[in-house]
Amino acid sequence: MWAIVICFALMSQLLWTGHCTETHDQILSITPTTPEQVDILKNISSQYETTLWQPAHHQYIQEETQVHLYVPANSSSVVKELLQRYTITHQVLLDNAKELIEMQTRNDTTDPRSSVTFYERYHRLEDIYRWINHTAQDNPDTIQTILLGSSYEKRPLYALKLSFNSENKKAMWIDCGIHAREWISPAFCLWFIQYSLAFYKQNKDITDILDNMNVYVLPVMNPDGYHYTWTTNRMWRKNRSVSRSGSCVGVDLNRNFDANWCTEGASKEPCSEIYCGAFPESEPESEAVANFLRSNKDTIQLYLTIHAYSQMLLFPYSCTLEEAENHNELLEMAQEASQIIRRHYRNTYKYGAGAKTIYLAPGGSDDWAYNLGIKYSFTFELQDRGQYGFLLPPSHISKACNEALLAVKTIAQRVIEKTQAATA
Ligand code: 0X9
Ligand code: ZN
Numbered sequence: 256m257w258a259i260v261i262c263f264a265l266m267s268q269l270l271w272t273g274h275c276t277e278t279h280d281q282i283l284s285i286t287p288t289t290p291e292q293v294d295i296l297k298n299i300s301s302q303y304e305t306t307l308w309q310p311a312h313h314q315y316i317q318e319e320t321q322v323h324l325y326v327p328a329n330s331s332s333v334v335k336e337l338l339q340r341y342t343i344t345h346q347v348l349l350d351n352a353k354e355l356i357e358m359q360t361r362n363d364t365t366d367p368r369s370s371v372t373f374y375e376r377y378h379r380l381e382d383i384y385r386w387i388n389h390t391a392q393d394n395p396d397t398i399q400t401i402l403l404g405s406s407y408e409k410r411p412l413y414a415l416k417l418s419f420n421s422e423n424k425k426a427m428w429i430d431c432g433i434h435a436r437e438w439i440s441p442a443f444c445l446w447f448i449q450y451s452l453a454f455y456k457q458n459k460d461i462t463d464i465l466d467n468m469n470v471y472v473l474p475v476m477n478p479d480g481y482h483y484t485w486t487t488n489r490m491w492r493k494n495r496s497v498s499r500s501g502s503c504v505g506v507d508l509n510r511n512f513d514a515n516w517c518t519e520g521a522s523k524e525p526c527s528e529i530y531c532g533a534f535p536e537s538e539p540e541s542e543a544v545a546n547f548l549r550s551n552k553d554t555i556q557l558y559l560t561i562h563a564y565s566q567m568l569l570f571p572y573s574c575t576l577e578e579a580e581n582h583n584e585l586l587e588m589a590q591e592a593s594q595i596i597r598r599h600y601r602n603t604y605k606y607g608a609g610a611k612t613i614y615l616a617p618g619g620s621d622d623w624a625y626n627l628g629i630k631y632s633f634t635f636e637l638q639d640r641g642q643y644g645f646l647l648p649p650s651h652i653s654k655a656c657n658e659a660l661l662a663v664k665t666i667a668q669r670v671i672e673k674t675q676a677a678t679a
Contacts, residue, residue, distance in 0.1 A: 281328075296322055325352065387413050387415065420466045426469040426555045565636045596662055
């Protein structure tokens with residue numbers, strides 16, 4: 256409403272340019288229908304002050320696939336004018352991005368009167384570290400904190416090892432927060448740990464899983480980036496390392512692993528959102544995770560990495576169009592998890608090999624873990640499908656986490672069955 260009023264007020268002054276100032280940061284959904292429109296959109300999203308939400312980089316933009324673009328108020332008129340000039344239709348997905356950001360960050364205090372639990376809110380990094388400490392201290396028999404290494408800015412990378420039954424020695428791994436702006440991801444790791452502690456011996460599925468597997472959980476793989484999204488730029492994706500030339504900051508940690516590293520689908524350009532880094536594992540965050548997985552590859556049977564958004568259950572390969580050796584097995588598992596989510600939560604998760612389901616994207620942790628020998632390896636893209644995108648309101652956390660938890664349980668149970676059958 257105010258946008259319209261201000262627009263009218265400014266109209267007389269701006270009429271000669273045809274511009275009208277949009278006072279809100281918006282998210283636009285745009286579906287290009289011709290190769291020309293694809294080129295225009297690639298140009299807009301790379302040359303103007305906007306942030307691509309989906310896909311992660313303009314090189315992935317293609318015909319008949321939705322593009323979600325964050326357009327700050329000051330770029331609004333020029334972007335909309337270009338869209339109009341080339342008759343590209345758009346929809347406004349979100350008109351109040353700033354308000355949503357404010358809503359996500361506002362509640363990060365422990366208000367004892369609030370009926371919302373700690374797990375139904377997003378938390379700044381220091382609070383997550385504090386939570387890790389307390390949780391480990393309160394559960395000395397089941398939780399062990401492992402320092403995997405430290406980030407570029409020297410923050411610790413803590414993983415928690417959940418170990419409920421001292422004899423079983425197989426394990427699964429879950430990492431969260433590889434991409435800084437995907438806040439629902441660290442929220443899921445905390446949710447998972449809390450659920451495991453609360454429902455061991457209460458819920459049969461999680462009890463069976465924890466009786467058969469240790470679980471390593473890394474709640475924030477990219478702490479520097481996550482911190483930066485709270486303090487400076489909510490839309491930041493990469494880590495915060497400064498490139499050798501000093502021109503730009505950040506490596507996409509999910510392009511920095513040694514799986515067809517920096518081939519088509521990644522960028523050698525330090526300013527790119529999908530910059531692969533100077534060499535595989537050049538970043539302390541990816542190196543620390545890779546070192547840990549290498550040292551524990553004989554016990555870890557399942558690798559899970561949690562991202563957002565778009566609601567997908569992906570498996571190798573993303574770094575090549577070739578099929579993984581146990582493609583059908585992975586497909587069946589992802590399909591079953593997706594069906595169970597649909598049945599219980601009436602929500603749709605697409606599934607398939609990464610390269611064919613979203614795009615070719617080399618250097619990812621899932622493909623690397625798979626090639627290391629962890630034959631059950633999945634990337635989950637959690638809620639939503641674009642209504643709120645990265646700005647998923649806190650009120651959606653519980654449903655997003657519960658449905659993802661159901662998928663984790665389903666897949667973990669299958670892995671246990673398969674690996675027990677193999678060793679019987
Ligand atoms: O592009 C990515 O890294 C992931 N999507 S996101 O929107 N969260 O950035 C997908 C990762 C799929 N796996 C690999 N590319 N290996
Ligand atoms: Zn991601």
